[in-house]
Amino acid sequence: MLRIAVPNKGSLAETAAEMLAEAGYAGRRDSKTLHVVDAANDVEFFFLRPRDIATYVASGALDVGITGRDLLRDVPQPAREIEALGFAQSTFRFAAPAGRFSTIQDLAGVRVASAYPGLVDAFLRENGVEATLVPLDGAVESAVRLGVADAIADVVETGTTLRQAGLEIFGPVIIESEAVLISRPGDAEGTERLLRRLRGVIVARRFVLLDFDLPAKLVDQAAAIAPGRESPTISPLQDPEWVAVRVMLPRKGINQVMDDLYAIGARALLVTAIHAARL
């Protein structure tokens, strides 16, 4: 039975649970449940702190897990990342009051607060900078104003939290992060099947099917606007001058594509969600 670590709380928990449900696995009924056996799918789920998941998986206690790439890199012996899952996307950056620092070298000898001390320490070392790390648990943006640090290193998504704390990013990107599927050393039986299912969910979330009718002579023009993943499916209509076209397209930007197709003469444009996929 494949043993899977899943975030029990925080930013990753909800989407991870939704993706596993969409992949056909049994979920938990209430947020206090820490262990679920899904015998029908030959897997069991352990609901753990996202921060601890890399440790369980790297040690081999659990086979695979869902966590953040930044959390994975924060532990001393990271597990293997096997797939990016396309959610909880963020960038990990240094920040300080405007104009205070401009390069990573400026951090030599100063105090840097972070909830990811392992990740930040490794990055500073790689860059030959010796700073004093101030490990905190969260809300790190307040550390400078409250006087316990001179700069911070933290997760940035929209930048709103930084701005509100009067901080600005500087220096290089420490890491681009998102939710990832990680694996213990060696290949656990059943990992491939989980991976195929999750890839299907990612496709289903990211893509839609677009159907439309079109004068046959405009097919090449339409294919240039909406090429699809491989090639559009063209079916005959009763009217020999018209065809029906089906393409798989990214959900993002689909309305612009519909406008462009309508403008060249496509009609009856219909978008359908994909519920599951194996490509």
Ligand SMILES: Nc1ncnc2c1ncn2[C@@H]1O[C@H](COP(=O)(O)OP(=O)(O)OP(=O)(O)O)[C@@H](O)[C@H]1O
């Ligand atoms: N605002 C955000 N946007 C995108 N990803 C985020 C955001 N905040 C945290 N993450 C990501 O979520 C993961 C951290 O999840 P975790 O549950 O430990 O922290 P959290 O969501 O901040 O919860 P907590 O309330 O415990 O601080 C990391 O991979 C991090 O990059």
Ligand SMILES: O=P(O)(O)OC[C@H]1O[C@H](OP(=O)(O)OP(=O)(O)O)[C@H](O)[C@@H]1O
């Ligand atoms: O760039 P933004 O869109 O503002 O998002 C980034 C913020 O979101 C997370 O905070 P969270 O609310 O999880 O609190 P925490 O700092 O206590 O973890 C993260 O730690 C940043 O503080």
Ligand SMILES: [Mg+2]
């Ligand atoms: Mg947080």
